[in-house]
Amino acid sequence: xxxxxxxxxxxxxxxxxxxxxxxxxxxxxxxxxxxxxxxxxxxxxxxxxxxxxxxxxxxxxxxxxxxxxxxxxxxxxxxxxxxxxxxxxxxxxxxxxxxxxxxxxxxxxxxxxxxxxxxxxxxxxxxxxxxxxxxxxxxxxxxxxxxxxxxxxxxxxxxxxxxxxxxxxxxxxxxxxxxxxxxxxxxxxxxxxxxxxxxxxxxxxxxxxxxxxxxxxxxxxxxxxxxxxxxxxxxxxxxxxxxxxxxxxxxxxxxxxxxxxxxxxxxxxxxxxxxxxxxxxxxxxxxxxxxxxxxxxxxxxxxxxxxxxxxxxxxxxxxxxxxxxxxxxxxxxxxxxxxxxxxxxxxxxxxxxxxxxxxxxxxxxxxxxxxxxxxxx
Numbered sequence: 345x346x347x348x349x350x351x352x353x354x355x356x357x358x359x360x361x362x363x364x365x366x367x368x369x370x371x372x373x374x375x376x377x378x379x380x381x382x383x384x385x386x387x388x389x390x391x392x393x394x395x396x397x398x399x400x401x402x403x404x405x406x407x408x409x410x411x412x413x414x415x416x417x418x419x420x421x422x423x424x425x426x427x428x429x430x431x432x433x434x435x436x437x438x439x440x441x442x443x444x445x446x447x448x449x450x451x452x453x454x455x456x457x458x459x460x461x462x463x464x465x466x467x468x469x470x471x472x473x474x475x476x477x478x479x480x481x482x483x484x485x486x487x488x489x490x491x492x493x494x495x496x497x498x499x500x501x502x503x504x505x506x507x508x509x510x511x512x513x514x515x516x517x518x519x520x521x522x523x524x525x526x527x528x529x530x531x532x533x534x535x536x537x538x539x540x541x542x543x544x545x546x547x548x549x550x551x552x553x554x555x556x557x558x559x560x561x562x563x564x565x566x567x568x569x570x571x572x573x574x575x576x577x578x579x580x581x582x583x584x585x586x587x588x589x590x591x592x593x594x595x596x597x598x599x600x601x602x603x604x605x606x607x608x609x610x611x612x613x614x615x616x617x618x619x620x621x622x623x624x625x626x627x628x629x630x631x632x633x634x635x636x637x638x639x640x641x642x643x644x645x646x647x648x649x650x651x652x653x654x655x656x657x658x659x660x661x662x663x664x665x666x667x668x669x670x671x672x673x674x675x676x677x678x679x680x681x682x683x684x685x686x687x688x689x690x691x692x693x694x695x696x697x698x699x700x701x702x703x704x705x706x707x708x709x710x711x712x713x714x715x716x717x718x719x720x721x
Contacts, residue, residue, distance in 0.1 A: 353680035396521035407532030410544035421445030431483030458634025487641030538683035661697030
């Protein structure tokens with residue numbers, strides 16, 4: 345069977361330049377000083393992408409490793425941690441906080457909208473005794489982007505460290521780590537960067553380093569302990585053998601994205617066109633506000649089920665789309681328009697297939713999805 349067109353919200357299609365980089369001859373990354381230079385240069389390029397002067401690390405593990413490592417390294421037993429929750433991943437931070445002995449306090453927003461900044465600000469007036477706060481930039485399952493540019497400065501005003509999951513946002517949404525006063529931001533290789541899954545990267549502010557290094561209790565575990573990386577460059581020593589081929593691929597992906605000066609504008613333009621196309625046709629989006637530029641989430645129409653849509657798209661049109669999990673399982677359809685997915689022709693093919701599948705299942709659409717997309721783009 346021909347490989348499907350991957351239109352999921354990560355992993356995404358991998359650019360041919362990235363595939364070639366993955367196949368480069370390797371060296372011993374523990375002993376070859378040239379690789380230490382390569383790793384440092386790659387981290388510096390990620391700094392450009394994140395708009396930060398803070399330290400950046402690349403870790404061997406999918407994005408969840410970065411999220412857990414941030415919590416493991418910062419949280420001590422008894423620390424009060426504010427979990428800003430308006431979706432599955434926002435809520436999931438609470439599990440990591442509890443795992444490392446933190447006291448969870450949840451600020452719960454509307455699961456169909458971005459976090460209300462004014463409500464959060466009012467909450468913090470009476471409740472701001474927190475070591476850190478966790479939040480999600482783009483809630484991938486629901487297709488909602490939160491205003492971290494406004495939220496993080498408010499938290500810092502109260503002396504609260506900020507840990508931001510931006511795995512599905514970096515490269516497709518504006519991000520200004522230093523300007524927005526983010527202490528830790530976490531990304532992943534398989535989303536907008538369009539490299540294979542397997543790597544996470546994160547930036548660490550001076551304030552975050554200080555909290556980690558001045559702990560009263562030792563960090564539980566080794567692989568999630570960020571402090572073991574503190575002097576890797578000076579000492580020319582990695583805590584564990586680096587996945588050199590994956591880092592070659594990541595470097596190529598970062599270079600492609602940095603050279604693409606239209607990336608943010610294209611993500612915004614295509615996302616807006618996809619949403620308008622779906623609503624013009626009579627379909628219902630899941631979010632009511634705070635729409636993501638990297639993934640669109642729509643409700644499964646009544647009287648049909650997600651499995652039939654998924655199988656129809658894959659078997660009849662060779663397009664792989666996504667559902668969701670948790671409280672959204674079998675209720676929504678997700679189309680990824682991030683990184684290498686974010687091109688007009690791929691969305692045209694996807695919407696043309698979806699148009700036919702939905703009509704075959706008896707859904708009454710007000711227009712041809714692919715034709716509406718051309719009108720809206």
